[in-house]
Amino acid sequence: MTKPETLEEFYKRKFSWLPENIRNDIGHFNMFDLEPYSHGKQTTIPYRRRDFYKIMLVKGHGTVYYADQVIDVKKQALSFSNPLIPYKWDHHEALKGQYCIFNQHFMSNFGNISQYEIFQPTGNHIFELTDEQVKEIEVVFQKIEKDFKSDYKYKYDSIRNQILELIHYGMKLQPNILTDKQPFNASHRITAMFTELLERQFPIEDNHPKLQVRSASDFAEQLNVHVNHLNRAVKETTGKTTTQVIAERLIQEAKVLLKHSQWNVGEIAFALGFTEVPHFNNFFKKHTGITPLNFRNG
Numbered sequence: 001m002t003k004p005e006t007l008e009e010f011y012k013r014k015f016s017w018l019p020e021n022i023r024n025d026i027g028h029f030n031m032f033d034l035e036p037y038s039h040g041k042q043t044t045i046p047y048r049r050r051d052f053y054k055i056m057l058v059k060g061h062g063t064v065y066y067a068d069q070v071i072d073v074k075k076q077a078l079s080f081s082n083p084l085i086p087y088k089w090d091h092h093e094a095l096k097g098q099y100c101i102f103n104q105h106f107m108s109n110f111g112n113i114s115q116y117e118i119f120q121p122t123g124n125h126i127f128e129l130t131d132e133q134v135k136e137i138e139v140v141f142q143k144i145e146k147d148f149k150s151d152y153k154y155k156y157d158s159i160r161n162q163i164l165e166l167i168h169y170g171m172k173l174q175p176n177i178l179t180d181k182q183p184f185n186a187s188h189r190i191t192a193m194f195t196e197l198l199e200r201q202f203p204i205e206d207n208h209p210k211l212q213v214r215s216a217s218d219f220a221e222q223l224n225v226h227v228n229h230l231n232r233a234v235k236e237t238t239g240k241t242t243t244q245v246i247a248e249r250l251i252q253e254a255k256v257l258l259k260h261s262q263w264n265v266g267e268i269a270f271a272l273g274f275t276e277v278p279h280f281n282n283f284f285k286k287h288t289g290i291t292p293l294n295f296r297n298g
Helices: 007-014 104-110 131-148 155-173 186-199 216-223 227-238 242-260 265-271 277-288 292-297
Strands: 029-033 053-059 062-066 069-073 076-081 087-091 096-102 126-128
Touching: 029 131, 053 131, 053 155, 069 126, 076 131, 076 155, 096 131, 104 155, 131 155, 186 216, 186 227, 186 242, 216 227, 216 242, 227 242, 242 265, 242 277, 242 292, 265 277, 265 292, 277 292
Parallel strands: none
Antiparallel strands: 029 096, 053 076, 053 096, 062 069, 062 087, 076 126
16 A cells, blocks of 8 residues: 555645645645546546545545445535545546545644544445535535635634534434444443554555554553453444454455555465464455455456
8 A cells, every 4th residue: 555645745646736835833724626527538536545634525426435445426425535544536427516625733623533433434434415415515615615715814713613514514414323322431432442543553554564453352451451341342332342343444454455555465464464374365255255366356
C-alpha cells in the first residue's frame, strides 16, 4: 500500500498549484465543484488513503471502492472520507456536486471528529439520497460556499458549524447499532478501548511493522484487564467474541491488501502476523470460503 496522499500531493495532482494557506494555525479548509465528465471517459479518483477529511455530495452514477467494499451509487449520494480508510471513485456518467476538504486541526475545537461512526471503519460512509435529501444538503453546501467567499471575520467558525451539520445529517442516516441498547457502561468503555487499539494497527503499509497485538490475551495485557473480563465486555457490547472481532478485521485488511497492493500472499501473511503462509491460507478460506489467491484473481 502507498502512503496517504497529503494535502500538498492532492493539490499538485488536481491543480498543479498549492494554496498559500495549506498549512496554517487554523488548519486547512477548501471546497470545490466536482469535475465534469468528459470525452466519454469515466473519471477515476485513485485508490489510496488521504491525510485529510472529505465530505462530498455527488449526483451521477458511480462505483466506490471503500476499504474491502464495493458500493454502486445509482443516482446520488453523500460520502464521508477520512484518513483511516483508503477509497476511490469511478464515475460512469455526467456528474454534478460539490465537496469540501479539511484536516483534523481545522476541527480541533470540536474534539476528535474521527470518533463519529461515519468516520469509523465499522460505520457507513456512503449514503444514497432521495431528491428531497439532496435539496437539504445542497442548502448546507450553499451556506458553506457563501461563508467561504465572504470577508466575515468569523467565517471559519461558521463553516465548522456547517461541517458538523453535514456530519450529523450523515449520522442520522446511519442504522442504529448501539443507541437502542443499554447506556454506556464499563463494558462499552473497555470495548471502545479494545477497538481503538485494534484499529490503531491499520491500515498496513510499506513501512508498517508486522502486527504485534493480535490475540485476545495480547489485547487484554495491553489494556491491563483480565482476558475473561475483556471477552465478557466485547461479547456484551457487540454480540461477538473478541476473537471474532479480531478475525473480521484481519480479513477486511487482507482483502484490501490482496486487491490493492503488489505484495505476494506470503508478504501479506507476515504483515498480518501469521508465521506460516498455510496458516494464513486456511484462516482466509475458513472465513471467506475461498483461498487468498482465488480472491485476488476473482
